[in-house]
Amino acid sequence: MSASSDGSPSYARTPRTTPTRYKDRATWEQEAIHAVLDEAYICHLGFVADGAPVVLPTIYARVGSRLYIHGSTGSRPLRAATAEQGLPVCVTVTLVDALVLTKSAFNHSVNFRSVVAHGTAHQVTDPAELDVALAALVDHAVPGRSGEVRPANAKELAATAVIRLELDEVSAKTRADDAGDDPEDQDLPHWSGLIPVTTVHGAPVPYDEAVPLPAHLRRYPR
Amino acid sequence: MSASSDGSPSYARTPRTTPTRYKDRATWEQEAIHAVLDEAYICHLGFVADGAPVVLPTIYARVGSRLYIHGSTGSRPLRAATAEQGLPVCVTVTLVDALVLTKSAFNHSVNFRSVVAHGTAHQVTDPAELDVALAALVDHAVPGRSGEVRPANAKELAATAVIRLELDEVSAKTRADDAGDDPEDQDLPHWSGLIPVTTVHGAPVPYDEAVPLPAHLRRYPR
Numbered sequence: 348m349s350a351s352s353d354g355s356p357s358y359a360r361t362p363r364t365t366p367t368r369y370k371d372r373a374t375w376e377q378e379a380i381h382a383v384l385d386e387a388y389i390c391h392l393g394f395v396a397d398g399a400p401v402v403l404p405t406i407y408a409r410v411g412s413r414l415y416i417h418g419s420t421g422s423r424p425l426r427a428a429t430a431e432q433g434l435p436v437c438v439t440v441t442l443v444d445a446l447v448l449t450k451s452a453f454n455h456s457v458n459f460r461s462v463v464a465h466g467t468a469h470q471v472t473d474p475a476e477l478d479v480a481l482a483a484l485v486d487h488a489v490p491g492r493s494g495e496v497r498p499a500n501a502k503e504l505a506a507t508a509v510i511r512l513e514l515d516e517v518s519a520k521t522r523a524d525d526a527g528d529d530p531e532d533q534d535l536p537h538w539s540g541l542i543p544v545t546t547v548h549g550a551p552v553p554y555d556e557a558v559p560l561p562a563h564l565r566r567y568p569r
Numbered sequence: 570m571s572a573s574s575d576g577s578p579s580y581a582r583t584p585r586t587t588p589t590r591y592k593d594r595a596t597w598e599q600e601a602i603h604a605v606l607d608e609a610y611i612c613h614l615g616f617v618a619d620g621a622p623v624v625l626p627t628i629y630a631r632v633g634s635r636l637y638i639h640g641s642t643g644s645r646p647l648r649a650a651t652a653e654q655g656l657p658v659c660v661t662v663t664l665v666d667a668l669v670l671t672k673s674a675f676n677h678s679v680n681f682r683s684v685v686a687h688g689t690a691h692q693v694t695d696p697a698e699l700d701v702a703l704a705a706l707v708d709h710a711v712p713g714r715s716g717e718v719r720p721a722n723a724k725e726l727a728a729t730a731v732i733r734l735e736l737d738e739v740s741a742k743t744r745a746d747d748a749g750d751d752p753e754d755q756d757l758p759h760w761s762g763l764i765p766v767t768t769v770h771g772a773p774v775p776y777d778e779a780v781p782l783p784a785h786l787r788r789y790p791r
Binding site: 363389391392393395399400402404406413435436437438439443446448449450452453455457459461463465481483488489491493495497498499500506507511525527528532533536538541543545546547548549550551552555558560561564 | 611617618622626660665671687709715728750755757759762770771775785786
C-alpha cells in the first residue's frame, strides 16, 4: 500500500499492473478500484490447470482489502486453493458503460471500467471468517439480504467453499472518453457518437406471493 | 464436431469441457453456444504469462466456428500469439439473466448463460482474413456498422492485431432455474424470488449533430 501523487491511498504499482499502452487509463487508487469492485458482482477467475489457462465466471465480494470468491468444494480451483501454497489467480471485473462509434472503423471502442487483481488465493477455513465471507457474498448484489434469510446449516457450510485474495497487486482501467472523432475524420458524412450501456435490475418476481416485499428489496427496479 | 443425442450439430466433449458438477447445465450444441457468443460482445481472455494466469477483457466476434479477438500490436497476448506455436488461451463469455434470492442463504444463485472455449490462438496475418475479422468486430455489437464508416488505412491496419481461435473445445453452461425454494424452506417467512437483470442499450448520443441517425442505429434504445 502506498500513496498516490495527490495523497489518496493507492495500491503499489508492479510491472504487471503497469500498462504498456494507454497509461493514462490506469489507476492504482483504492477508491477507484473499490468502486468498480463494489458496483459489479460477477468476476472472471483465471487460474492455470495442467499448464493451460482456465477462466470461469463466479460471484465475489470485497471486505476491506480482501476479495472473497465463491466456489464449491470439489471444484478445480477450490481444490488447488486448499493446498498450503495456495492458487495463483487473476481476478478480473469489467463494467461496460458505452459503445463508442466513430466515423473511422479504427477508432471504434468501448467505454468501460475494469479491475485486474493478481495474487495467490487461499481457501477460507476459519469458521468466523467464513461467516463474514458468506454474508458479504449474499449482501454484495443485494445489500441487507443476509439478515433476512435462513443462515446456512452445518451440511450446507460443508458444501460451500470460499477463497480469499488479498488485494495487493491490483489496478483499475477506465475508458470514459467522449472526445469523438479524429480531426481529419470530422467532415466525413458518417454518424458518430455513443450508445450508452446500462445494467438494469428489474422488479422482484416472487416465488411465494404470500410474503410482502421487504424493505431491502424496495430499491428495485433500478 | 459431432452430433448430440437429438442430432443437432455439437462440438466434441473433452475432459475439460465436461463439468464435474451440475452436469445438466452444460451443453456442447453449436446453436446454444453460438447464441451466447452472438448476444454478448465482451469476452474475458485468459492466458499464461511467466507462469501466472492473466485475464483481460476485450471484444470479439464469431464467424462460423471461429472467434476473432481484438488486440493491438504490442500487447502481451498478441506478441505471444504471433509465434508459430500460438498462444494457449481460455476465452469466457458470460451473460447474467437474474439474481436468484431464496429463503436460505445457501441456495442464493445467479441465472446466467456462459461459454468457455479452450484452445490455441494465432494472430491473423492474411490481409483478406483480417478484413473479414475487422468487419465482424465492428458489426458484432452494432450490425451493419462496418459498411457505414471509413475503412482502416494502411497505418491503422498496421497498428491493429486480431487473434483467431477455432471453436473446437468449447461448451456452454446455462442456469435458468426458477424452481424456487427447497421444500423444507417453503414455510419460512422470508421473501424469495428473482430479480431480472438485463443489459440496456440507450438512445444514440451523437458527436456530430449534423448527421442524421442512420437506419442501422434505429434499433436503439433497446
